[in-house]
Amino acid sequence: MRAVVLVGGFGTRLRPLTLGTPKQMLPVVDRPMIEWVVGRLAEHGVDEAVLALGYRPDAFIEAYPDDECAGVRLAYAVEDVPLDTAGAIRFAAREAEVDERFLVLNGDVLTDLDIGALLDAHDASGGAGTIHLHPVDDPSRYGVVPIDGDGRVLEFVEKPPRDSAPSNWINAGTYVLEPEVLDLIDHEGPVSIERVTFPALAAEGKLFGFQSETYWLDAGTPATYLQAQLDLVDGHRAETPPAIAADASVADGAKVEHAVLMSGSSVADGASVIDSVLLPGARVESGATVRDAIVGPHAVVGPDAVVEAGTVLGDGAVVAAGEVLTDARRPEAD
Numbered sequence: 304m305r306a307v308v309l310v311g312g313f314g315t316r317l318r319p320l321t322l323g324t325p326k327q328m329l330p331v332v333d334r335p336m337i338e339w340v341v342g343r344l345a346e347h348g349v350d351e352a353v354l355a356l357g358y359r360p361d362a363f364i365e366a367y368p369d370d371e372c373a374g375v376r377l378a379y380a381v382e383d384v385p386l387d388t389a390g391a392i393r394f395a396a397r398e399a400e401v402d403e404r405f406l407v408l409n410g411d412v413l414t415d416l417d418i419g420a421l422l423d424a425h426d427a428s429g430g431a432g433t434i435h436l437h438p439v440d441d442p443s444r445y446g447v448v449p450i451d452g453d454g455r456v457l458e459f460v461e462k463p464p465r466d467s468a469p470s471n472w473i474n475a476g477t478y479v480l481e482p483e484v485l486d487l488i489d490h491e492g493p494v495s496i497e498r499v500t501f502p503a504l505a506a507e508g509k510l511f512g513f514q515s516e517t518y519w520l521d522a523g524t525p526a527t528y529l530q531a532q533l534d535l536v537d538g539h540r541a542e543t544p545p546a547i548a549a550d551a552s553v554a555d556g557a558k559v560e561h562a563v564l565m566s567g568s569s570v571a572d573g574a575s576v577i578d579s580v581l582l583p584g585a586r587v588e589s590g591a592t593v594r595d596a597i598v599g600p601h602a603v604v605g606p607d608a609v610v611e612a613g614t615v616l617g618d619g620a621v622v623a624a625g626e627v628l629t630d631a632r633r634p635e636a637d
């Protein structure tokens with residue numbers, strides 16, 4: 304079985320971290336996000352992941368020179384222009400000559416979904432497509448998907464106002480599709496699966512939903528990218544990697560609490576790092592405070608500086624001694 308993995312977006316919400324690195328190549332604790340996404344596919348019979356690429360495709364190709372990622376063979380489909388979600392799925396599936404049911408994974412979704420159970424539900428329904436559904440408190444930012452007692456999708460409503468959402472089960476970004484769905488997708492220009500293809504399939508009664516409450520997170524914003532890492536080290540996932548890399552350094556007089564310190568990062572004497580992530584090579588100097596923040600690769604937080612409240616520092620960013628950054632991005636990105 305093949306899986307198409309959508310990894311071609313610009314990742315604008317994660318800027319400045321994504322200015323030079325595509326979102327799915329950003330590290331999540333001890334490995335790139337893509338490896339968490341592809342990681343459990345092999346055990347469910349997926350032998351090839353087709354990466355639907357657009358923004359900075361070379362970053363993926365260079366990272367996996369043997370065309371293998373987390374035990375799965377990689378194939379690449381690189382778009383000349385962004386085709387949006389459905390267009391990208393169609394293009395990648397055609398490039399890879401997919402001719403049987405296949406999986407689609409949204410590349411910024413981190414989940415412990417039982418993919419085998421999703422496939423079984425799809426096979427039992429006989430539908431053209433089956434969507435993993437996850438419950439959320441506020442569905443207004445998502446595609447909302449009410450189903451009937453047989454799992455058939457009644458309608459597919461993208462980002463409804465909060466009080467008019469017909470359900471709190473949302474499109475969680477993992478799908479099983481039959482190849483016939485590809486024929487529905489216009490090959491001229493971009494097409495959104497959420498806005499065009501799924502509503503059309505639902506109207507024909509060919510779309511099914513599979514509800515699961517297992518761990519799920521869309522890691523596409525700074526807050527959720529940070530949460531994804533803390534959830535892992537807090538033991539909320541099937542696997543719990545170590546929070547502090549073996550070659551990170553923490554001075555005796557430093558305080559590190561509920562934080563991820565990646566390879567080569569350092570926290571100096573009298574500094575504190577709380578509810579935060581230091582990417583590889585990030586440096587927090589003496590007396591500085593980092594709280595609820597993401598410190599990008601090789602960024603430096605100067606002595607006695609404060610970096611807090613959702614601040615994101617990009618690659619090599621520097622915070623001067625004594626400076627205070629609250630809910631800031633450095634460098635600022637448009």
Ligand code: GTP
Nearest residue numbers: 309310311312313314315316355385386387391410
């Ligand atoms: P933002 O710019 O922050 O909205 O992020 P994004 O566009 O990278 O991601 P979004 O969450 O909007 O898209 C969902 C998934 O589809 C992500 O994994 C993206 O990488 C991917 N994606 C979005 N648009 C395209 C596209 O045109 N082509 C391809 N190949 N992938 C896409």
